[in-house]
Amino acid sequence: MNNIITIATKEFRGFFHSPVAYIVLTVFLLTTGWLFFSSFFLIGEASLRNFFALMPLMLVIFSPAVTMRLLAEERKSGTFELIATMPLKDRDIILGKYLSACALLICGLFFTVPYALSVATIGVIDFGPVLSGYVGTLALILALAAIGILASALAKNQISALILALALGFTLYLVGAFTFFLPESLGSFLAYISLTTHFENFTRGIIDTKDIIYYLSIAFLALYLGVLTLKARRNN
Amino acid sequence: MSEEMIAVENCSKKYGSFTALKDVSFKVKRGEIVGFLGPNGAGKTTTMKLITGFLAPSAGRVLVNGQEVTGESTATKALIGYLPENAPLYDEMMVDEFLDFAARLRHLSGPKAQKRKETVIKVCGIEGVLGKDIGTLSKGYRQRVGLAQAIIHDPPILILDEPTSGLDPNQIVDIRALIRKLGEEKTIILSTHILPEVEATCNRVIIINKGILVADDTPENLIEAQGSSGLLIALSAAGGSLPDKEKALKVLQSLNGILKVTPLRDEDNTSYFMVHSSQDVRPYLLKALIENDLYLMHLSLKQLSLEETFRHLTLDEKASKEENHE
């Protein structure tokens, strides 16, 4: 556990050594803010539903930017040899990096709380869906950061890590959209693995453990594959 | 701890279809400083990666302190301090911050960590760069920071891949002295392309060529096997009698740049010595001898021994390989 925290702390600080963290956070807040307020004033209701509806797409795009360098860059610069020969377990490395990415994304999410509060000052707001929206977004972050870590573990450099993570994220994001012209069984399977289908309940104010389990399973699977990737690398 | 700190047993390593290491075996005892020699691409770094557990061998096994290096191998990794080739370090971290990070990963904390940190900072001479970003350091200072992280946990085993590359001559002397000092109680494997370095620091040489171990012996024996070479000097005392051997040895050893002086035979009232040095000692030799009442009876220069041995062993191998292909 100490190892994980040591690595997570180092990586979290590392985000702020480069402009990446600032750019990602700023662009994330500007985009979500702009999309949120424009739709809010157009529709004119005191709810964050539209705001949360944006989250899957936003995070599919932004989390790869946070995770891309975490492992791929170490491999490229050779520093991976340094940590890989420290008395660490492979999972310490993967989980430490994962935690740092989650922490940065959660920071970004935290900065959107003023949006919710500003809506509350304008009209009467139902806090149930706001809470469930935040829970859903958190679950989404846990899943997408894990996918990003897996991509970064597989890739040789950060650009390939970015592209791979975007490809994986968009696949999971879009599969739900194609279900209607597919056979029933395949369609419902795709709907089940889709990031968006599972998010709908959260935007409606419902916290269903099935949805949470879905996101956690994705996270677990991706992290596990990440650990296997590091193991496999030793046999080169 | 067992006396046998490292055992490489019939190790081979393939990268895809390319065989980088073929059936290499050797053992290293505690307190030995082993120098890895070999031309570029010989497999020195690969061997080190197997010992440090960064890569798994394709065949054979490695034991560190009696324990097999397999999988994550955190137990053996804890015993090793490793300076990888070219000292890969986190460029965006400050030196001080990086040492803290390394100490924490080595499970040091509190006053103990602080003390170890202070020690390695002093030993590696990096007091002046603690607040700098690693990315802005000169190559020599990078190398020192790399060495500092390798010894921060005071490991019984040190694996150093070209530790003096990029250092200036003064630093090289310092680092060699440091390695010799650490070697009194630790087991050290270092690789280098500088042959006199091996003679100056190591008590054993392993020569690898094209993935095959071609020699494993003390530098002296390897030199012996090739016939003596270096600077051959014959001395006699005033009046043409046999000189005081102790005294003559001392005089020769005090010359600038001396690596090693080996006393040879006595003959016709003269004593013969073989002298190895990092620079030409002839300009100072005569003055030193006259001041000490020693007469120079013979002086001849031969090529540096280990260099010759090295060339012989690694080029022969190549030549015979080419013959096999025909």
Ligand SMILES: Nc1ncnc2c1ncn2[C@@H]1O[C@H](COP(=O)(O)OP(=O)(O)OP(=O)(O)O)[C@@H](O)[C@H]1O
């Ligand atoms: N990851 C890799 N994939 C493929 N081939 C590799 C890999 N690493 C090393 N090799 C090859 O294995 C051989 C041995 O390399 P190694 O780095 O062990 O040599 P070395 O003795 O350390 O050489 P040098 O003196 O140049 O550092 C070389 O031919 C090298 O090209």
Ligand SMILES: [Mg+2]
């Ligand atoms: Mg090498």
